[in-house]
Amino acid sequence: MASQLNIINLALSHIAQSAITQVQLDANSTVETQAALRVWEFARQETLRSYNWGSAKTQEALVVTTDYDPAVHTYAYVYPANCLAIRKVNVQTSIDETISGDYKVVYDADNVALRITTDIEDAWIEYTFDLDTPALFDSAFVVAFAHRLAAEMAISLNGDPKQAEAQGVLASNAISEAKRHDYDNKNEPHEANEKSNFVDARS
Numbered sequence: 362m363a364s365q366l367n368i369i370n371l372a373l374s375h376i377a378q379s380a381i382t383q384v385q386l387d388a389n390s391t392v393e394t395q396a397a398l399r400v401w402e403f404a405r406q407e408t409l410r411s412y413n414w415g416s417a418k419t420q421e422a423l424v425v426t427t428d429y430d431p432a433v434h435t436y437a438y439v440y441p442a443n444c445l446a447i448r449k450v451n452v453q454t455s456i457d458e459t460i461s462g463d464y465k466v467v468y469d470a471d472n473v474a475l476r477i478t479t480d481i482e483d484a485w486i487e488y489t490f491d492l493d494t495p496a497l498f499d500s501a502f503v504v505a506f507a508h509r510l511a512a513e514m515a516i517s518l519n520g521d522p523k524q525a526e527a528q529g530v531l532a533s534n535a536i537s538e539a540k541r542h543d544y545d546n547k548n549e550p551h552e553a554n555e556k557s558n559f560v561d562a563r564s
Contacts, residue, residue, distance in 0.1 A: 363495045363503050369397045371503070372510035375528055378518055393518065400513035408506045409489050410446045411536050415543070416499045417492040418448070420456055423477060423484045429469045431478035438484060440466065440475035449487040450477065456485045501539040508532035 370380040378393055385391050389398060409417055423438035431437045449461035464479040477486070492498070498506070512528035515521050 363498045363500075365401070365495050368495060368498075368503060368507055369394075369401075369510065371507040372397065372514060375508060375511035375531075376515045376519055376521075376524055378514075393514075396514045396517045397510065399517075400510065404509045404513050405493065405506060406445055406491065408502065408509045408532070408536075409492060411505070412539060413446075413448050413487075413489060414492075414499065414502050414539075416497055416502060417445075417489045418487065419490050420485060420487045422453070423450070423486050426476065428472060429476050431467070431476070434463075434465065434478035435480045436478065436482060436484065437469075438477040438479070438486075440477055441486065441488060441490075443491040444486075444488045445491050446489040447477070447486060448489065450479055450481065450484055451487075452481060452483065453485045456487055501535065501542065505532050505535035505539065508535055 366381070366383050366386055369386065373380060373393060381391060381393050381397075386394050386398075389395055421441070423441075426437050426439050429437045447461075447464070447466070449456060449458075450464040451458065451462040455462075462479060462481050462484070464477055464481070464484075467476050467478055468474075469476045477484075508528050509532040512525045512532060515525035515528055
């Protein structure tokens, strides 16, 4: 189970920095803790936005708004407050399909708010929410996040832009590996069924 402390210490180890203690983290009393906490929120949110992580995925009905008149689409909906990245907008029965329906995110200046406009009535949304509980982070996310955190700390702690760049590449590789793993898992049942059918036909 992940914690903020062990994620930060994993990131520090990636850039050859000593581990910190929970007391130091709580007091924000060292250069390392200050560097980590300064970039924690940014790195966490950017890593969440980078992929449709299962642990941060949610679906819900969008709330229609009548105080905004969309110029292009028929319907306007409230942008969910904790949404970091929209993955799909569709009707409830097809929200799990790969392809999203057509939508646009626009700024409502009168109400100082974002709106989602679409021609889909009673629209549902799938999105990555702002998951900020480390205990709920899955292991693949922790790996990618720790490298991203290390990339953000490398210059301030080590003055090394090449190290920062290398950690950024490792974060991207970890995200790509998570995508590949998810893709393989989605296709395994289909491939297993094909193999089973082949065996049954020859028996």
